[in-house]
Amino acid sequence: MSRICHxxxxxxxxxxxxxxxEQERKVAVFDLLEDNSFDLPARGDGVAPEGPFRxxxxxxxxxxxFDIGSEAGEKVAEFHLSLSxxxxxxxxxxxxxxSYFDAVKRLPPSQIEAIDMARRGIHNEGARxxxxxxxxxxxxxxxxxxxxxxxxxxxxxxx
Numbered sequence: 001m002s003r004i005c006h007x008x009x010x011x012x013x014x015x016x017x018x019x020x021x022e023q024e025r026k027v028a029v030f031d032l033l034e035d036n037s038f039d040l041p042a043r044g045d046g047v048a049p050e051g052p053f054r055x056x057x058x059x060x061x062x063x064x065x066f067d068i069g070s071e072a073g074e075k076v077a078e079f080h081l082s083l084s085x086x087x088x089x090x091x092x093x094x095x096x097x098x099s100y101f102d103a104v105k106r107l108p109p110s111q112i113e114a115i116d117m118a119r120r121g122i123h124n125e126g127a128r129x130x131x132x133x134x135x136x137x138x139x140x141x142x143x144x145x146x147x148x149x150x151x152x153x154x155x156x157x158x159x
Contacts, residue, residue, distance in 0.1 A: 002051045004036050005033070007033065007055050021153075032148070036140070036143070036147065049076035051071070053070065055069075057155060059156070065081075066079050066080075066134075081134075100115045124146065
């Protein structure tokens with residue numbers, strides 16, 4: 001039951017994403033809902049909230065907001081993270097994604113593979129930063145962190 005069962009992305013006020021970014025978002029949401037590991041630890045003397053969880057992601061006041069509810073929709077937690085630790089890795093990720101999307105159209109498979117390896121490395125770095133920032137707030141595995149990082153990039157794109 002330690003998982004996300006629903007995800008909502010509040011992109012209110014953000015510019016419309018490109019077709020590639022929208023595709024990344026759809027794939028990340030689908031993959032995330034298919035398989036994820038997400039749990040909230042007990043805080044203070046309280047009992048840890050039980051999943052599955054509904055997650056709403058947003059950028060408000062230049063902060064990344066995780067709004068977490070129970071499966072029934074009752075609010076169980078909310079935390080705000082500074083976007084500063086994500087800025088460089090998001091910028092690097094978008095640059096390498098641009099190179100990758102361009103390469104797919106015109107380069108041989110060996111060069112595409114090299115760019116994709118670099119893209120995966122930056123993606124892993126973003127997931128590591130996210131897990132670090134969520135330490136003590138939420139427990140998640142690497143694959144869940146990677147998919148959530150993709151969604152953070154989608155939000156950051158317009159933020």
